[in-house]
Amino acid sequence: MADGDLLDRVLADPDLVPARADLVSRHDRKGGRLILVDGFAYQYRMLTSGRRQITAYLVPGDSYDLDAARENGSDHAVMALTSVRSVHLTTAEVAVLSLDHPSIDHAVMALTSVRSVHLTTAEVAVLSLDHPSIAEGLRLVGRIEEATLREWLVNIGGRPALERIAHLFCELDRRLHAVGLVDQDRFEMPITQYDLADTAGLSSVHVNRTIQELRRQGLIALTGRSLTILDRPSLQALADFQPRYLRLRASA
Amino acid sequence: MADGDLLDRVLADPDLVPARADLVSRHDRKGGRLILVDGFAYQYRMLTSGRRQITAYLVPGDSYDLDAARENGSDHAVMALTSVRSVHLTTAEVAVLSLDHPSIDHAVMALTSVRSVHLTTAEVAVLSLDHPSIAEGLRLVGRIEEATLREWLVNIGGRPALERIAHLFCELDRRLHAVGLVDQDRFEMPITQYDLADTAGLSSVHVNRTIQELRRQGLIALTGRSLTILDRPSLQALADFQPRYLRLRASA
DNA sequence: CGCACTCTTGAAAGTTGTCAACTCTCGTGG
DNA sequence: CCACGAGAGTTGACAACTTTCAAGAGTGCG
Numbered sequence A, B: 001m002a003d004g005d006l007l008d009r010v011l012a013d014p015d016l017v018p019a020r021a022d023l024v025s026r027h028d029r030k031g032g033r034l035i036l037v038d039g040f041a042y043q044y045r046m047l048t049s050g051r052r053q054i055t056a057y058l059v060p061g062d063s064y065d066l067d068a069a070r071e072n073g074s075d076h077a078v079m080a081l082t083s084v085r086s087v088h089l090t091t092a093e094v095a096v097l098s099l100d101h102p103s104i105d106h107a108v109m110a111l112t113s114v115r116s117v118h119l120t121t122a123e124v125a126v127l128s129l130d131h132p133s134i135a136e137g138l139r140l141v142g143r144i145e146e147a148t149l150r151e152w153l154v155n156i157g158g159r160p161a162l163e164r165i166a167h168l169f170c171e172l173d174r175r176l177h178a179v180g181l182v183d184q185d186r187f188e189m190p191i192t193q194y195d196l197a198d199t200a201g202l203s204s205v206h207v208n209r210t211i212q213e214l215r216r217q218g219l220i221a222l223t224g225r226s227l228t229i230l231d232r233p234s235l236q237a238l239a240d241f242q243p244r245y246l247r248l249r250a251s252a
Numbered sequence C: 001c002g003c004a005c006t007c008t009t010g011a012a013a014g015t016t017g018t019c020a021a022c023t024c025t026c027g028t029g030g
Numbered sequence D: 001c002c003a004c005g006a007g008a009g010t011t012g013a014c015a016a017c018t019t020t021c022a023a024g025a026g027t028g029c030g
Helices: A005-011 A091-098 A104-109 A114-125 A132-159 A160-178 A192-200 A202-217 A232-239 B003-012 B091-098 B106-110 B114-125 B132-158 B159-178 B192-198 B204-216 B232-239
Strands: A015-017 A022-024 A034-036 A043-044 A051-056 A077-080 A084-088 A184-190 A222-224 A226-229 B014-018 B023-026 B036-040 B039-045 B052-058 B078-080 B086-090 B186-190 B220-223 B224-228
Touching: A022 A232, A034 A132, A034 A226, A051 A132, A051 B132, A084 B091, A132 A160, A132 B023, A132 B086, A132 B132, A160 A184, A160 A192, A160 A202, A160 A226, A160 A232, A232 B232, B052 B132, B052 B192, B106 B192, B132 B159, B159 B192, B159 B204, B159 B224, B159 B232, B192 B204, B204 B220
Parallel strands: none
Antiparallel strands: A015 A084, A022 A077, A034 A084, A043 A051, A043 A077, A184 A226, A222 A226, B014 B086, B023 B078, B036 B086, B039 B052, B039 B078, B186 B224, B220 B224
């Protein structure tokens, strides 16, 4: 069969994982190499104290461990935040698919609009290390993930609650905007305040009060699952948000 | 000239950088690709609030950006904590050196004793991406750095001050032990309490009180620049420290 | 309708930060 | 040799931030 067919077939038949189920569990030997087609997920780690620390979010178009660096088990797991459609790739599929997609512009991987992202990120997956430009692309993804991780460390270690939550919202805004999921400064954010608490290293009660302060300052509106950025410049200024680390295109 | 000669020459003539000077500055276009031969350094980021957040420590044997991923400027800088001897490698040197060191066991890069580390990590530097096993090695280094970054995020986001500082000491202990810099559960740690504060996301006053509590519990002794681990099992248990992320050999 | 989950609120307690001063060490210059 | 000054560590009192506990209100789904 043609490789394009395989790609189409793989994308056409994503796995469906319900909310709050592990997409990839800790010490998962099968490898979690996947692409998120639809829905939100997060990477997390449980402490022996019982506390949970979220270390990354996955939004549509994002991938996880495509280079199989964590194949032999890792120190964290990935859980679906909403019901999720994702494509899991086997080593065989990655290898087969890579044969006919030798040249993918890795700059494209920095994401543009949602439709192209799904395809583009998928294409990324079809690449093997045999193709230098592919290896290049995977390395870029890795660097963005690392820069984001460092940004989170700086955020949690260096900013008080209000700025911390504001920064998180700014990041989600830009990332979702890049994949076309922001409409009129408004986007769906299916993250509970408990999740935000375990992301920011705060208690859920304090997250709640912090969000109310952001509302009071007229920066955001948050009702149910829908977040609206009312004053992006002020919100970004408050958070000291510099989106360069995300390596997104100027617009989308 | 033979590659071995170049390697020797490079190692024999390290740069000397005084304490509190930048080894690599932000937006440094020259690229910071280096190996630390002697001394301590840290990677950090300044916030507009004036706060400094340390995101990583470099100890003897550690490298920085050998794969030149941050060549075009990054969001952070690297500063010498003590006076430092380091080897800076140019692109040309890395290229030349890579030609005759095709097969380096990447497992060795996980560090053993101090002498071999200096050589081994140096050898890592002499590798280019043309050699698959080298690329492999650089990727392993990257993964360890990323896992450490994630560990710090979990540490700062999820643990109170006492556990946080304890965890930091546990990590330094294991990393320095791996390069032979721990003698009788005691090692030199030229990190001020101000530095620790900006590492752990605490104030220096609170770091001071936290250290006193660790002393009071009989876990450590810290005088001047010398830290002694008095009760490693208890300290590690307190910190919930699992050294697996460092990927160190069993002993050294 | 009722359960489960999420959001919100108040009060009290605990943790951490700020400010300010004092001590200690160490290296330099008189 | 001693005085001095800079950097680092220590301490106390107080303020600010954040958590915990507990309870009630809102929301969506079977």
